[in-house]
Amino acid sequence: xxxxxxxxxxxxxxxxxxVTFRCDPISEHNRLYWYRQTxxxxxxxxxxxxxxxxxxKSRLLSDRFSxxxxxxxxxxxEIQRTEQGDSAMYLCASxxxxxxxxxxxxxxxxxxxxVL
Amino acid sequence: xxQVKQSPQSLIVQKGxxxxxxxxxxxxxxxxxxxxxxxxxxxxxxxxxxxxxVSEKKEGRFTISFNKSAKQFSLHIMDSQPGDSATYFCAAGxxxxxxxKGTMLLVSP
Numbered sequence: 642x643x644x645x646x647x648x649x650x651x652x653x654x655x656x657x658x659x660v661t662f663r664c665d666p667i668s669e670h671n672r673l674y675w676y677r678q679t680x681x682x683x684x685x686x687x688x689x690x691x692x693x694x695x696x697x698k699s700r701l702l703s704d705r706f707s708x709x710x711x712x713x714x715x716x717x718x719e720i721q722r723t724e725q726g727d728s729a730m731y732l733c734a735s736x737x738x739x740x741x742x743x744x745x746x747x748x749x750x751x752x753x754x755x756v757l
Numbered sequence: 758x759x760q761v762k763q764s765p766q767s768l769i770v771q772k773g774x775x776x777x778x779x780x781x782x783x784x785x786x787x788x789x790x791x792x793x794x795x796x797x798x799x800x801x802x803x804x805x806x807x808x809x810x811v812s813e814k815k816e817g818r819f820t821i822s823f824n825k826s827a828k829q830f831s832l833h834i835m836d837s838q839p840g841d842s843a844t845y846f847c848a849a850g851x852x853x854x855x856x857x858k859g860t861m862l863l864v865s866p
Contacts, residue, residue: 645800674853683763683846683856684801697853732800743789743850748800 643667645749647733653755654723661719662752666735673716674746675708676732677701684732690716691738723756730754761849763857770864776834778860780847783828787849790823792832795844804832804845837864
């Protein structure tokens with residue numbers, strides 16, 4: 642399967658703990674996006690990378706959130722000192738953008754986080 | 758300026774009927790308008806997308822109609838099938854995507 646993969650698929654943690662999610666994009670895709678989706682809502686943009694550079698961050702991305710894409714391939718999203726309000730599905734998407742025009746984003750299956 | 762409003766919230770259509778979902782946006786800088794389909798427990802998957810230089814795009818049973826002056830676009834699903842039962846999201850953007858809240862479609866057999 643050469644689609645976007647995310648690990649873990651499910652994570653249960655206690656409030657105050659740190660969690661880290663991983664996203665492996667489609668090979669050769671230069672853009673990688675992180676979204677958050679809560680029940681009954683559409684995906685909400687968090688941040689995106691063009692290769693290894695983090696180009697934009699949403700206001701939703703508080704100081705407790707950090708994302709990296711160190712070699713322009715896989716990416717990690719870390720949430721420090723988790724809160725119950727962080728419970729959501731975290732989606733990763735990747736796309737191949739030869740220029741600055743938006744192109745098709747391919748989504749992974751998501752990581753479902755539950756903070757107790 | 759960044760909102761995308763989607764309606765209806767839910768829709769029930771008989772098999773073989775036409776499903777129509779509407780979206781409206783505010784930001785005139787938006788230049789990419791995709792529709793995504795999502796099944797429970799899965800990530801969204803692109804159905805069809807349009808750019809503002811055309812008013813309509815058709816791929817199989819799926820058609821996007823786009824009205825730039827009204828800042829509205831819609832998804833039409835022809836000959837709807839039970840397998841089309843899913844949640845549909847419109848989105849719009851120019852550097853990042855803003856998604857609508859989704860429409861839960863149920864196609865009755």
